[in-house]
Amino acid sequence: MSWRDTTCGALRASDAGSRVTLAGWADTRRDHGGLVFIDLRDYSGKVQLVINPANAPEAAELAREIRNEFVLQAEGEVVLRAAEAVNPNLPTGEVELRVDTLRIVSRSEPLPFQIGDETVDEVLRLRYRYLDMRGERMQRNLRLNHTIIGAIRREMDSLGFVDVWTPSMTKGTPEGARDFLVPVRLQPGKFFALAQSPQLFKQLTMIGGLDRYYQIATCWRDEDLRADRQFEFRQLDLEMSFVDRDDVLDVLEAAVVASFDAVGRTAPVRPFPRMSYAEAMARYGTDKPDLRFGLEIEDATELTRTSGFGVFAGAPVVRYLVAPRAFSRADLGRLEEIAKEWGAKGLAYLVTDESGEVRSPIAKFLSEEELAAFGGGPGTTTLFAAGDEELVGRVLGGLRTHLGRELELAQTGAEVFHWVIDFPLFERDADSGNWTFLHHPFTAPAPGDEDKVEADPGGALSQHYDLIWNGWEMGSGSIRIHRADLQEAVFRTMGMGEEEQRAKFGFLLDALKLGAPPHGGFAMGIDRFVALMAGEPDIRQVIAFPKVASGSDPLTGAPTEMPDTVLRELGIRAIAPKDQA
Ligand code: ASP
Numbered sequence: 001m002s003w004r005d006t007t008c009g010a011l012r013a014s015d016a017g018s019r020v021t022l023a024g025w026a027d028t029r030r031d032h033g034g035l036v037f038i039d040l041r042d043y044s045g046k047v048q049l050v051i052n053p054a055n056a057p058e059a060a061e062l063a064r065e066i067r068n069e070f071v072l073q074a075e076g077e078v079v080l081r082a083a084e085a086v087n088p089n090l091p092t093g094e095v096e097l098r099v100d101t102l103r104i105v106s107r108s109e110p111l112p113f114q115i116g117d118e119t120v121d122e123v124l125r126l127r128y129r130y131l132d133m134r135g136e137r138m139q140r141n142l143r144l145n146h147t148i149i150g151a152i153r154r155e156m157d158s159l160g161f162v163d164v165w166t167p168s169m170t171k172g173t174p175e176g177a178r179d180f181l182v183p184v185r186l187q188p189g190k191f192f193a194l195a196q197s198p199q200l201f202k203q204l205t206m207i208g209g210l211d212r213y214y215q216i217a218t219c220w221r222d223e224d225l226r227a228d229r230q231f232e233f234r235q236l237d238l239e240m241s242f243v244d245r246d247d248v249l250d251v252l253e254a255a256v257v258a259s260f261d262a263v264g265r266t267a268p269v270r271p272f273p274r275m276s277y278a279e280a281m282a283r284y285g286t287d288k289p290d291l292r293f294g295l296e297i298e299d300a301t302e303l304t305r306t307s308g309f310g311v312f313a314g315a316p317v318v319r320y321l322v323a324p325r326a327f328s329r330a331d332l333g334r335l336e337e338i339a340k341e342w343g344a345k346g347l348a349y350l351v352t353d354e355s356g357e358v359r360s361p362i363a364k365f366l367s368e369e370e371l372a373a374f375g376g377g378p379g380t381t382t383l384f385a386a387g388d389e390e391l392v393g394r395v396l397g398g399l400r401t402h403l404g405r406e407l408e409l410a411q412t413g414a415e416v417f418h419w420v421i422d423f424p425l426f427e428r429d430a431d432s433g434n435w436t437f438l439h440h441p442f443t444a445p446a447p448g449d450e451d452k453v454e455a456d457p458g459g460a461l462s463q464h465y466d467l468i469w470n471g472w473e474m475g476s477g478s479i480r481i482h483r484a485d486l487q488e489a490v491f492r493t494m495g496m497g498e499e500e501q502r503a504k505f506g507f508l509l510d511a512l513k514l515g516a517p518p519h520g521g522f523a524m525g526i527d528r529f530v531a532l533m534a535g536e537p538d539i540r541q542v543i544a545f546p547k548v549a550s551g552s553d554p555l556t557g558a559p560t561e562m563p564d565t566v567l568r569e570l571g572i573r574a575i576a577p578k579d580q581a
Contacts, residue, residue, distance in 0.1 A: 010044020011078055013094040021075040026066050036063040043139055048096040049074050071106035127554040141542045145530045151238055151262030152255050161214040166201035168194055177221035188571020194220035200508055202239040206519040209513045214238040225549045227538035228528050230441045239521035245463055245479055246518050247387035268417045276422040285397020290471025292418045297396045303317050303373055309365035312314035315386035321378035321396055323403050326353045342398035348384040374492050417469050425462035434495050440462040441477035453489045475524025484512035
């Protein structure tokens with residue numbers, strides 16, 4: 001006997017008259033004076049079963065025991081429903097299965113929540129993820145995930161990329177996060193790090209002559225969990241030899257377009273627009289601007305050099321945004337709080353009300369010329385930031401992002417992909433003041449900037465690029481350094497002496513001295529990409545078994561403590577939190 005002839009969502013009016021066996025979950029059961037109706041559900045949809053005690057007394061008897069989520073097998077004839085019983089909202093709504101043989105395959109205890117209930121607390125959903133998965137949302141998201149990854153794999157294959165597996169347990173790779181460590185029983189006291197990305201291995205495959213590598217790679221990073229961050233996540237990781245930046249960008253655009261095509265959505269037009277880091281920071285105050293709306297930052301520095309408002313006259317940089325709304329005092333209070341979160345001391349503003357009248361505590365200090373230049377016209381608010389360039393960009397960028405969301409400025413339905421290019425190679429580490437990398441230390445300087453690596457680190461541009469979708473960073477990549485001497489110079493600028501270089505990256509430096517081709521690559525966050533494609537607010541909704549913000553898995557209860565005997569074998573001793581201080 002086979003379990004089923006077809007799936008629950010497949011039956012149509014044209015099947016009427018045929019005998020079929022179906023299997024699935026009892027979605028709902030209704031008793032109507034003798035007749036029992038059960039909606040039988042599987043991944044493909046639902047179909048109505050009718051059990052009539054007059055023709056199937058045994059089945060009817062059994063049907064009374066059935067509760068939600070029992071697994072059933074039902075055999076019978078597909079019949080057309082009476083005209084008034086047709087359910088136009090269900091693809092199978094014109095038919096029902098007149099059951100003569102019914103079997104309870106598996107029972108269910110009362111459920112912790114009803115399948116598909118959107119109001120259930122997320123921790124409870126994750127504790128019973130397999131129940132959550134039976135609902136439409138997770139079915140849709142996990143299948144979308146699969147469709148997109150399939151499309152990407154086919155695209156990569158057609159472009160000649162080779163899928164190479166790289167180790168999860170490795171030496172720490174500097175991607176800017178903490179490592180997860182793995183103790184090694186055979187070498188007590190020593191640890192592997194879980195790969196933050198396959199970065200160095202993929203570069204080594206290029207030195208190994210693979211030419212085009214890719215992988216849907218799992219990466220592990222010990223960072224605080226957020227809407228777009230999990231300890232472990234997947235990226236489309238790729239690397240190519242004998243390429244320039246534009247060759248890499250082309251491949252990524254092809255992968256994005258293939259994904260849109262696969263899910264039947266209008267793909268963004270290629271080539272995606274490009275913007276330099278400097279331009280993004282100046283116009284939008286962030287390196288990942290949402291370009292679905294304008295609200296650009298304007299410069300007021302020149303005009304305010306002789307301003308009667310001392311804060312402006314004395315600040316190195318003064319810039320502003322003109323929001324398309326005459327904000328109330330209460331609104332401005334909230335906006336000031338946001339500006340402060342981004343580091344501002346206060347928030348200067350000019351409100352121009354609908355009649356054109358200007359309301360502002362600083363208006364009396366500003367000249368006619370300043371007022372005319374900064375005022376946005378009726379129904380607007382000009383928001384200022386003054387200070388050093390970085391702070392001003394951060395504050396106005398933060399306000400811009402907030403206002404975009406609050407005022408719903410983004411053009412609806414628009415999907416804007418763009419590249420940010422020409423990043424600086426180094427920045428100052430906020431704590432130590434030392435030079436550190438913006439992307440990772442294997443990123444090549446811009447052609448012609450090689451000498452600046454040591455002579456003028458702050459002035460060197462890099463060949464690093466980011467892909468942005470509607471203000472979300474989808475991923476990053478770069479053309480890499482393929483000369484050992486240049487790689488050593490970068491390490492030196494970061495304050496790494498020869499000994500440290502050898503200890504940490506000796507294997508890479510050796511490889512770069514043994515015939516390394518020019519190469520570059522990229523990594524795109526798959527979970528983020530799929531979440532955006534699914535219209536989901538966080539990546540947990542597209543991951544089968546994610547962790548919650550505390551870093552735990554509500555389903556299995558991991559992480560857990562380990563017995564001392566296990567730890568001893570690994571050469572480690574746990575320090576209880578109370579002893580930690
Ligand atoms: N390894 C980098 C990352 O994971 C991406 C790359 O440069 O290819 O962000």
